[in-house]
Amino acid sequence: MRLLCVLYAISRTLGFGAGEAITLGLLIPFGNNGDIGRRIGGAMNLAVEKINQMSSLSAVRDMGYNFNFIFRDSACSAGKGMLSLVELYHNYNVQAFIGAYCDSVCGPGGLLSAELNLPMISYGCTSTEMSDKTTYPMFARTVAPITKASIFVVDILKHFNWTRICILSGEQHLWHLATSSFKKDLEASGIRVKNTYQVGMSEMGSSSTVESALQATREQTRVFLLCLYGNMVDIVMKTAQTLGMLNGDFVFLSLEAELSNHVTTNTNTEGHGGHGDHASHRRKREADLEKLYQSRQKREMTSSNMNMSDGMVPMNMSHGTSSMDMSHDMTTGHTSGRMMVPKDSHLTG
Structure with missing residues (x-):
C-alpha cells in the first residue's frame, strides 16, 4: 500500500498529458542485504499492476496515466547506484526514481535527481542529511530520519x-x-x-x-x-x-x-x-x-x-x-x- 501511495502522488505531480505512460526507475539492492531486493521488486510489480486497475484509484486512470517500471541493482554502492541511475534516465527515459534503499546511494543519487529535476522517493534511506531541502529538493522518503x-x-x-x-x-x-x-x-x-x-x-x-x-x-x-x-x-x-x-x-x-x-x-x-x-x-x-x-x-x-x-x-x-x-x-x-x-x-x- 505504501508503494501505491507513492505512485498516486507521482501521478498527481508530474503533470503529463492524458494517455502518457509514466516509467519509473526502481533501485533495489541484491547480495548482502537479505531478501529486501526480491521483496521490494515483488511489491513494486504488484503496486504498478493494482494502480493501473483498481477502481478505488479511478482518478489516476481517468487522467489517462499508465504506469510501468524498470529496475536496476544499486548494490548499496555509490558507484554502482549512480551507474544504474544514469542508465535508467538515459536509456529508458524514466520520469521518477523509486529508491534507493541505502544512504550511500541516496546521497549522490539525490543530488543527481535534483539536477535532472526528477522526483526520487526512497523506501529505506534514513540519513538526516537527506532532510536538507536546499541540497535535496527532489528527494522524499517513506521512512523517518534515523x-x-x-x-x-x-x-x-x-x-x-x-x-x-x-x-x-x-x-x-x-x-x-x-x-x-x-x-x-x-x-x-x-x-x-x-x-x-x-x-x-x-x-x-x-x-x-x-x-x-x-x-x-x-x-x-x-x-x-x-x-x-x-x-x-x-x-x-x-x-x-x-x-x-x-x-x-x-x-x-x-x-x-x-x-x-x-x-x-x-x-x-x-x-x-x-x-x-x-x-x-x-x-x-x-x-x-x-x-x-x-x-x-x-x-x-x-x-x-x-x-x-x-x-x-x-x-x-x-x-x-x-x-x-x-x-x-x-x-x-x-x-x-x-x-x-x-x-x-x-x-x-
Missing part, C-alpha cells in the same frame, strides 16, 4: 525505568551521526550512556570487537542500543547467545529493520522459552509497550504535523518480533517500532 528514533528509545527506557545503556555503533557515517544524536538525547533525559563501542567486520568476516564490548559492559548495564546494519546485528545476537546473554536478563534495541531469520526466530535460549512465568512476563511487557504506543500516538496526532520527508511521526508497536525499526507508513502516518527482547524475558529493569 535520529527521530531517539524519542522512542527514551520513552521505552523511561517506561521500564532503565537508566543505563550501552551503544554499539557501526563504522558507517550514518551510524556515527545517529550515535552522537542518541547519546546527547539520552543523557539530556537522565539516562547514562555507560559506554559507546564502534564495531565492524574483520577480514575474516566476523567482528573482533563485539565479544569484548559485551563482556566489558554486561556488568554495568543490561540494555544495549544497536546502531548497526542487519549483518552486524546478526553477529551481535549470535555472540550474545554464545555468551549466555539471551536468557532474559538483557535487552537489545535494534534500529535495523532487515534482520535474518536467525535473529527473528532464535533469540530465546534453549530450555527457557517454555517457562510459564517467563511467558507471562513477556505478555505483560508487550501489553505495557502497547499502552506506551497508544499514549504516544495520541500526543503525536494532536501536536504534530505529518511530513513525508522528515516530520515526526507517531510510533506503532509490533509484538513478537525481534527488532525496533523506524519505517514510516505513508498510508497511515505511523512509524512502526520493534524492540528485541528475548522471548522468555523476565527483565524488570
Whole structure:
C-alpha cells in the first residue's frame, strides 16, 4: 500500500498529458542485504499492476496515466547506484526514481535527481542529511530520519525505568551521526550512556570487537542500543547467545529493520522459552509497550504535523518480533517500532 501511495502522488505531480505512460526507475539492492531486493521488486510489480486497475484509484486512470517500471541493482554502492541511475534516465527515459534503499546511494543519487529535476522517493534511506531541502529538493522518503528514533528509545527506557545503556555503533557515517544524536538525547533525559563501542567486520568476516564490548559492559548495564546494519546485528545476537546473554536478563534495541531469520526466530535460549512465568512476563511487557504506543500516538496526532520527508511521526508497536525499526507508513502516518527482547524475558529493569 505504501508503494501505491507513492505512485498516486507521482501521478498527481508530474503533470503529463492524458494517455502518457509514466516509467519509473526502481533501485533495489541484491547480495548482502537479505531478501529486501526480491521483496521490494515483488511489491513494486504488484503496486504498478493494482494502480493501473483498481477502481478505488479511478482518478489516476481517468487522467489517462499508465504506469510501468524498470529496475536496476544499486548494490548499496555509490558507484554502482549512480551507474544504474544514469542508465535508467538515459536509456529508458524514466520520469521518477523509486529508491534507493541505502544512504550511500541516496546521497549522490539525490543530488543527481535534483539536477535532472526528477522526483526520487526512497523506501529505506534514513540519513538526516537527506532532510536538507536546499541540497535535496527532489528527494522524499517513506521512512523517518534515523535520529527521530531517539524519542522512542527514551520513552521505552523511561517506561521500564532503565537508566543505563550501552551503544554499539557501526563504522558507517550514518551510524556515527545517529550515535552522537542518541547519546546527547539520552543523557539530556537522565539516562547514562555507560559506554559507546564502534564495531565492524574483520577480514575474516566476523567482528573482533563485539565479544569484548559485551563482556566489558554486561556488568554495568543490561540494555544495549544497536546502531548497526542487519549483518552486524546478526553477529551481535549470535555472540550474545554464545555468551549466555539471551536468557532474559538483557535487552537489545535494534534500529535495523532487515534482520535474518536467525535473529527473528532464535533469540530465546534453549530450555527457557517454555517457562510459564517467563511467558507471562513477556505478555505483560508487550501489553505495557502497547499502552506506551497508544499514549504516544495520541500526543503525536494532536501536536504534530505529518511530513513525508522528515516530520515526526507517531510510533506503532509490533509484538513478537525481534527488532525496533523506524519505517514510516505513508498510508497511515505511523512509524512502526520493534524492540528485541528475548522471548522468555523476565527483565524488570
